[in-house]
Amino acid sequence: MDKDTPRAHHDMGGAAKFMCEAVDTAPHGLTDFDKQVDAIRGILGAKQIMTVDELRRGIESIPEAEYHRLSYYRRWIRSITAILLEKGVITEAELRAALEAG
Amino acid sequence: MMFDAGANVRVKDDWPESRGPVHIRTPHYVRGMQGTVLRRLGAFPNPEDLAFARPAPVRALYHVRFDQPAIWQEGHAGDEVVVEIFEHWLEPA
Amino acid sequence: MNIVETDGEQLLIALRSVLAAKGIASPAEIAERIASTDSASPGQGARMVAKAWTDPAYRARMLVDGSKAAEELGIPMRGMPPLGVLENSADVHNLIVCTLCSCYPRAVLGYPPFWYKSAGYRARAVRDPRGLLADEWGTVVPDDVRLRVVDSTADYRWMVLPLRPAGTEGWDVARLASIVREGDMIGVTIPKV
Numbered sequence: 267m268d269k270d271t272p273r274a275h276h277d278m279g280g281a282a283k284f285m286c287e288a289v290d291t292a293p294h295g296l297t298d299f300d301k302q303v304d305a306i307r308g309i310l311g312a313k314q315i316m317t318v319d320e321l322r323r324g325i326e327s328i329p330e331a332e333y334h335r336l337s338y339y340r341r342w343i344r345s346i347t348a349i350l351l352e353k354g355v356i357t358e359a360e361l362r363a364a365l366e367a368g
Numbered sequence: 369m370m371f372d373a374g375a376n377v378r379v380k381d382d383w384p385e386s387r388g389p390v391h392i393r394t395p396h397y398v399r400g401m402q403g404t405v406l407r408r409l410g411a412f413p414n415p416e417d418l419a420f421a422r423p424a425p426v427r428a429l430y431h432v433r434f435d436q437p438a439i440w441q442e443g444h445a446g447d448e449v450v451v452e453i454f455e456h457w458l459e460p461a
Numbered sequence: 462m463n464i465v466e467t468d469g470e471q472l473l474i475a476l477r478s479v480l481a482a483k484g485i486a487s488p489a490e491i492a493e494r495i496a497s498t499d500s501a502s503p504g505q506g507a508r509m510v511a512k513a514w515t516d517p518a519y520r521a522r523m524l525v526d527g528s529k530a531a532e533e534l535g536i537p538m539r540g541m542p543p544l545g546v547l548e549n550s551a552d553v554h555n556l557i558v559c560t561l562c563s564c565y566p567r568a569v570l571g572y573p574p575f576w577y578k579s580a581g582y583r584a585r586a587v588r589d590p591r592g593l594l595a596d597e598w599g600t601v602v603p604d605d606v607r608l609r610v611v612d613s614t615a616d617y618r619w620m621v622l623p624l625r626p627a628g629t630e631g632w633d634v635a636r637l638a639s640i641v642r643e644g645d646m647i648g649v650t651i652p653k654v
Contacts, residue, residue, distance in 0.1 A: 272386040273396040279560030284584030294575035305494035323391040323419035340469035364475035452615035
């Protein structure tokens with residue numbers, strides 16, 4: 267079934283383009299970056315500011331090429347940022363100021 | 369819709385992705401396929417709505433078994449794929 | 462360039478600063494959260510498996526309600542998604558995947574492994590599970606054993622209760638738990654002595 271369906275690019279079960287992709291089964295520890303992003307998502311969830319469903323929706327809306335280029339937790343930070351901006355939890359001005367100060 | 373364990377069901381052959389921004393948890397590979405309900409897993413708020421911070425009605429969630437070789441016309445006879453599917457994606461087969 | 466396309470490391474630093482200023486997530490809260498998440502590891506799931514192998518009543522309870530069974534062993538499950546446990550048998554071998562993202566039984570196994578989140582795993586697990594297991598892990602599921610792939614698409618999180626291997630007769634739970642690996646509880650490998 268590789269019929270011409272409008273399969274979303276994150277909906278990857280059986281996707282032909284990845285059927286020959288080798289799997290790196292070696293253990294890879296999480297970096298500090300990874301753990302911080304993960305923790306922030308958890309805190310936002312626990313405080314009911316952002317759900318895991320919103321996180322997923324944000325990740326799924328990353329354009330296909332970027333989705334595959336970005337590492338797992340870079341997708342997360344991009345989604346978290348987009349969702350928080352969308353919901354007005356943070357403003358673009360605040361974020362720009364922090365980026366410039368950083 | 370209510371389904372008993374053992375009920376034959378079909379997943380709707382629907383593609384909301386083609387109509388606008390959505391968040392769907394029914395994988396593409398089971399859309400339009402026939403399967404069997406293993407059991408009702410409980411009832412949960414619809415993730416399709418939670419993803420957009422909309423009020424999310426609680427929907428029944430079913431564990432549904434599909435014959436694996438039937439999905440892609442390849443595979444090992446007898447193998448199966450089991451997927452959690454919300455009631456609104458299922459109809460009697 | 463859209464601001465969300467900023468390099469992830471820079472975004473994290475900036476976001477931390479904004480969230481701290483707003484009282485949403487302080488550095489202390491983040492550190493505490495990391496410490497708490499770090500305390501979950503495959504060892505938790507392994508203890509459940511070892512107990513199930515030695516205590517038929519616990520095994521039965523675990524198959525009915527995985528969350529309660531985890532709590533019985535002191536694994537914190539409050540606020541976590543419901544846990545389902547799938548039993549391997551002489552007839553059935555279970556394999557867990559999340560083709561849509563990376564849903565994983567974190568409460569009992571810790572962070573999902575790199576391979577579980579990969580495109581190759583997510584694509585191949587549902588379409589060529591036997592090839593995937595043989596090629597990447599050397600795991601061969603016999604022809605007369607049914608392979609059941611469980612795609613975690615909604616609120617449940619799944620782990621596998623693997624078969625107890627021969628040669629472990631008389632072992633105590635600690636020794637049994639020591640041979641149960643992360644991959645055994647996802648179904649890509651089988652416990653070995």
